[in-house]
Amino acid sequence: MTVPNGLIGGPVYLDHNATTPVDPRVVEACLPYLTEHFGNPSSSHAYGQHARAAVDAARTAVADLLSCAPGEIVFTGGGCDGDTLAIRGAALAHRDRGTHLITQVTEHPAVLATVDALHRLHGFRVTVLPVDQHGLVHPGDLEAALTDDTVLVSIMHANGETGTIQPIRELADLAHARGALFHTDAAQTAGKIPVSVRELGADLLTVAGHKMYAPKGIGALYVHTGLELEPTTYGGGQEAGRRSGTENVALIVALGQAARLADQALQETPALQGLRDLLQHRLTELLPGRTQLNGHPTRRLPNTLNVSISGTTGRDLLAATPEIAGSTGSACHEGTDHPSPVLSAMGLPPERAYSAVRLTLGRWSTESDVDRTVAALTAAASQVGPAAIAAQG
Template sequence: MNRPPGLDGEVTYLDYNATTPVDPRVVEACLPYLARHFGNPSSGHVFGHVARDAVASARGQVADLLDCAPEEVVFTGGGSEGDTLAVCGAALARRDRGDHVITQATEHPAVLAACDSLVRLHGFRVTRLPVDRHGLVDPNDLRRALTGRTVLVSIMHANNETGTVQAVAELAAIAHAGGAVFHTDAAQSVGKIPVSVRELGVDLLTVAGHKLYAPKGVGALFVRRGLALEPVVHGGGQERGLRAGTENVPYAVAMGVAARLAAEALPGEPERLRRLRDELHADLDQRLPGRVHLNGHPEQRLPNTLNICVDGTVASELQAALSGVAASAGSACHEGDESPSPVLTAMGLPAGRATSALRLSLGRWTGEEDVRRAADQVAAAVGLTDRA
């Protein structure tokens, strides 16, 4: 498999949770729709037919990955838009039934911001459930938080910082028993582990293209058949009236091909990444004895994600010293912010330890040599910061 040109340099890329390189096969597939096949899918002539067929094919490929029907897939402009449509769309469509939404303390900022907008603009109440030291929501906390006014529960599938995977199927069943709709942000999990909306039992599920080796600026939202949503982008009748605007045909094609490639890789890729991740962890433990501490669940975690604290370090300083490794000090969404990660503090980590968190996330082009080089570089960088 050809490596993207951006990975040809001397820096080892271990920040796949922040964004993935666009797979060259995805680039090749979408280029014709940026040039030759330029038609509007709503047009009645041959140019429109070609574009419309391409979008329909892509929708089917995403549906195959998620184990749903093609008509249950809505293309969006990315993960944050998908979260906003799911959270605000579902809550507002049920405003006559209640005014209470439940989420979790370690939720993605897009979901938290959407919940805040419901409070600010529409008078909703929002409950943020706590998590344990591994970042997991206690199902009993959800049961206790549900009321007759709860219309929506939104709990992400896998955390972007720690990789902790929630028991979404159990949580969704509890929400449904309480009469609420269930949404999960699965931007980090789709393509890394098998994700079936039917097995999870969710009503809404968000996907982000740039976490799936597609370009930034495209995503998808699974919307269970028959579920009513209030659109957040108004206009024409595109995407079943849920997301107005002429379809982004090249990026929809890219999303579809990325979904197909992910489905093809899933039988073996999770175990390959898990083995490499654990080798990296073990190597760092050996080089920095007694100083490396795992953040997140030791087993119920994405196979590619290693979030660690190294005693005696500050993550931003460690990252600056890592000239040969691209990693993240906490979450890329909080880059440049010296305050502790809200995710890690919600898990009970003291501020001193939380500010030492380094996230190393592996992906499609990570190999044995990358892992060995990264361990060398991290250990050397810790030595530099120790002497500083």
């Protein structure tokens, strides 16, 4: 398997939950649609027909990954776009059924901002559920929050900071029992673990291409057959009228190829989890009493390790290890002077939240990468002292 040029000779890349390198096989598949195959998929001539066939093939590939029908896939501009179309589209199209929305506190900002906009602009009532110390939503909390006025529940499949995987099927069943629709953001899970909309019981499900080795700016939304959505973009009626605009054929082809490769890569999940567990074990062994896992110990993405290393701050630790490309949390919150909202919502004290680092492995991660990471972090942890935490206030 060819390694992307950007990974050769650079820092160890451990930020795959922020974005993945584009797989060279994905680049190869989409390049012709930036050059020779330039037709508009809505045109009836040969150029347009070729583009339409490519879009249709990509739609089938994404549908196969999610175990749904091709006609249930809507191509979007990415995860945020898909979340907005799902939540706003369902809420406005079905407001005659109710005006109550439910989500949870560690959701992606796209979800939280969309439900807030529906409250501000359209008068919807919003309930935000808490999570426990592992980041899990308790089904009992959802059951208690549901009312006859609840039109939509949106709970992410897995959190990008901690990797905690929610009990989506149980939550979806509770929502459906009260007549509510169920949406899940699966941007962090598609391609890492099996994602079947039938098994999850979701009515709407979001996928982001750049989390699964496709370029940024492309994604997909699963929409259950027959479910009406208010469009977020109006115009020519593309994507069954749900998201108008001439299709981005090259990126759609890229997403289709990424979906095919992701389906194959699921067989390599045990090896990836083995590397993650090795990384955790060695850090714990070499920094005894100083490392604490953040997130669920078992219900967790196979590539994700979020640990707090006491006596440091995550930001100072990563600044002292430029040979490691990790993060202190979600890319949506990176660069702030506040502890991660996700870790805070889980009840972690500020000093533990400040000392967290997120290390997320990917398709080309190796045991050598683990060795380099452990050596760099353990050396830096002995040099970055508690004064840094005090400086955070």
